[in-house]
Amino acid sequence: xxxxxxxxxxxxxxxxxxxxxxxxxxxxxxxxxxxxxxxxxxxxxxxxxxxxxxxxxxxxxxxxxxxxxxxxxxxxxxxxxxxxxxxxxxxxxxxxxxxxxxxxxxxxxxxxxxxxxxxxxxxxxxxxxxxxxxxxxxxxxxxxxxxxxxxxxxxxxxxxxxxxxxxxxxxxxxxxxxxxxxxxxxxxxxxxxxxxxxxxxxxxxxxxxxxxxxxxxxxxxxxxxxxxxxxxxxxxxxxxxxxxxx
Amino acid sequence: xxxxxxxxxxxxxxxxxxxxxxxxxxxxxxxxxxxxxxxxxxxxxxxxxxxxxxxxxxxxxxxxxxxxxxxxxxxxxxxxxxxxxxxxxxxxxxxxxxxxxxxxxxxxxxxxxxxxxxxxxxxxxxxxxxxxxxxxxxxxxxxxxxxxxxxxxxxxxxxxxxxxxxxxxxxxxxxxxxxxxxxxxxxxxxxxxxxxxxxxxxxxxxxxxxxxxxxxxxxxxxxxxxxxxxxxxxxxxxxxxxxxxxxxxxxxxxxxxxxxxxxxxxxxxxxxxxxxxxxxxxxxxxxxxxxxxxxxxxxxx
Numbered sequence: 001x002x003x004x005x006x007x008x009x010x011x012x013x014x015x016x017x018x019x020x021x022x023x024x025x026x027x028x029x030x031x032x033x034x035x036x037x038x039x040x041x042x043x044x045x046x047x048x049x050x051x052x053x054x055x056x057x058x059x060x061x062x063x064x065x066x067x068x069x070x071x072x073x074x075x076x077x078x079x080x081x082x083x084x085x086x087x088x089x090x091x092x093x094x095x096x097x098x099x100x101x102x103x104x105x106x107x108x109x110x111x112x113x114x115x116x117x118x119x120x121x122x123x124x125x126x127x128x129x130x131x132x133x134x135x136x137x138x139x140x141x142x143x144x145x146x147x148x149x150x151x152x153x154x155x156x157x158x159x160x161x162x163x164x165x166x167x168x169x170x171x172x173x174x175x176x177x178x179x180x181x182x183x184x185x186x187x188x189x190x191x192x193x194x195x196x197x198x199x200x201x202x203x204x205x206x207x208x209x210x211x212x213x214x215x216x217x218x219x220x221x222x223x224x225x226x227x228x229x230x231x232x233x234x235x236x237x238x239x240x241x242x243x244x245x246x
Numbered sequence: 247x248x249x250x251x252x253x254x255x256x257x258x259x260x261x262x263x264x265x266x267x268x269x270x271x272x273x274x275x276x277x278x279x280x281x282x283x284x285x286x287x288x289x290x291x292x293x294x295x296x297x298x299x300x301x302x303x304x305x306x307x308x309x310x311x312x313x314x315x316x317x318x319x320x321x322x323x324x325x326x327x328x329x330x331x332x333x334x335x336x337x338x339x340x341x342x343x344x345x346x347x348x349x350x351x352x353x354x355x356x357x358x359x360x361x362x363x364x365x366x367x368x369x370x371x372x373x374x375x376x377x378x379x380x381x382x383x384x385x386x387x388x389x390x391x392x393x394x395x396x397x398x399x400x401x402x403x404x405x406x407x408x409x410x411x412x413x414x415x416x417x418x419x420x421x422x423x424x425x426x427x428x429x430x431x432x433x434x435x436x437x438x439x440x441x442x443x444x445x446x447x448x449x450x451x452x453x454x455x456x457x458x459x460x461x462x463x464x465x466x467x468x469x470x471x472x473x474x475x476x477x478x479x480x481x482x483x484x485x486x487x488x489x490x491x492x493x494x495x496x497x498x499x500x501x502x503x504x505x506x507x508x509x510x511x512x513x514x515x516x517x518x519x520x521x522x523x524x525x526x527x528x529x530x531x532x533x534x535x536x537x538x539x540x541x542x543x544x545x546x547x
Binding site for chain 2: 043045048049052053055056059060062063064066067068071075230231233234236237238240241242244245
């Protein structure tokens, strides 16, 4: 295609700009709706304790060489013994954890709220864009691209002869959907930026198993070799003092 | 804990504010961030901001944080009227808030109405059984009433859940030392060393507990921990230097010179020399006292 397509300026005024503005406004609106719907969840006692246990076990692993061997062994036994060690997870309980999480109605409710606030506006805007603006070119990017980008930039136009640097309106919608994170972090503050891509990933990978980190910590604690560093400290202190006295 | 650089900055800001140089709000922010306890200054400068409607409205949403800070400082200075006003303003703005509820309970505590304060905390804890600050208040209250064993109980219960809380371990260690329960105190100090192996003060405190417990094994360990304190402080800690001397003398007395391999180290004589040098430098009039003592210990000739 040698000659360029001429894009009507009305397309810019009535499609390109409104679409971007609407996407931004919807993002902001969704942030506030999500803020309204967020329920305060008191931290779970068991989860909290498990977190603290893991933290303390990590400290023990890192600082093991700074306490006498006897103290270390006592602590290790306290954490890892098979009867009631803090890091020991009984077999049957480990399998149940996932099932428990599903059966907790509060959790499911929360998840649903989160997903609803994401899915509903997304479907609506997509339907809106599809209905009004489908099937034509809305913008042109100022550099050439290879054929591979066709599916990304010309969604909704099934012509193989159009130059790839033209962007279809539906693709413009998708670009906005995924690309506005930087703008949101400017408007709403750094940590409040909602990222759809991240959200989607969270949706897939829910069901984090806290018992796993406990048993991982237990295994690594079991293989720690204790070597008290304090005897070396005496020699080092001697050197320090010798320098000082001189 | 406040680092030296931060403390210097805090002092600089404090003198600047005291001399009318402005920056009161920055000072208050820094105090809050470092969790320093300078209640009188906070009360004075905080109140002057709160009483000035223009300065107060300039803070925006931070105004309420300042009310809270001033309320706590006022309670610390026994200006209960000020504290009451601040809390009243806060509870008008945030009705039914947990944080304001805590302040109200603290006011009762400051008045000395222990039973009422306890009831208030119990009621607040019913809704939020995992509020750390509230549990700590309960410990502090038991301690203020002189009921040390209850404080130990509360702390132990608290540490069962929040076992990575270093401040609580430190408090427990100090209480155990005051009760002369050295074994338990040693355990707490071990926990502190584990969580922050490079803080010399924990090594020093642990060494002191070990030395106090006595016995050959403990004394030898104590000497090692004093040595590591010297190592971590670069030999600037006088207490650790004395500790090494005393430990080596005590070990000598116990073994009566039988244990020859321990004697090979010249740590104690070096420590004695370092002490002498330090005293010569900083307190020459006390030098004779030190040298007679060290001579008695047979560490210098």
